[in-house]
Amino acid sequence: MKILASYNIKGGVGKTATAVNLAHVAAAQGARVLVVDLDPQGAASFYFRVKPKIKGGGKGLVTGKHDLEDLIKGTDHDRLDLIPADFSFRNLDLLLDAEKKSEKRLRKLLRPLSGTYDICMLDCPPSVSLVSEAVFHAADALLVPLIPTTLSIRTYEQLVAFRKDEKLKDLKLLPFFSMVDRRKAMHREIVEGFPDRHPEVLSTQIPYASVVERMGVERAPLGAFAPRTAAAAAYETLWADVRKRVG
16 A cells, blocks of 8 residues: 655645545546545535535544554445544544654554555644654655745755655655646746756646635535636546556
8 A cells, every 4th residue: 555645834825626536536547545634624524515524533543452453434436435524533642642652653554454455645734743753654655746936846845855854765755736827927936947946846837727726615526516617637647656666
């Protein structure tokens, strides 16, 4: 089972849209996919029409009193399941802090699911915390959506530095540009110049599109309600790029 995390220190860059749409594309192509919604806001759970509450809340999850299999919910989409968020996840840092080897706790919890799923997609809150450290130790790769702005690029540089400081050399970083508006000179300049400093950037760009915002209205991935749009096609291409990198 490959564990992928949609993550960025900065909020509002399209993390949940990435997790939801790539999970849906992968499942549509035949993979068995589990989405784990780690964000207490529960946006991924909302998109998949699953109530954002789990038995035992964050405490039951971290302490292992409840098996992850007991928390899994089906979605409206074939081969795609979800562990929904819970508002108690806002306290996950405190709960992890009370556990031994907290940075390895998430990977240990997910390991028993490797025979059931091909892909586990983590939708992460925007922070650098014990939760994100647990994600870094659990994931095979971080999918990092970047808006082509100075502040967004700065947060990516911080993430690169953090990975180096923590010696997480086995963790792949897969940045890509999201919400790209090529009518803006700054967007064009940043998109074109970024690969010179970061050759690891994926070539696919997700365009700025109102149809992505409609996911909240339709409560569904793009492939379910707008499969012929440019944005839906971009996520399909992005998934192909990700597969080449992670195997």
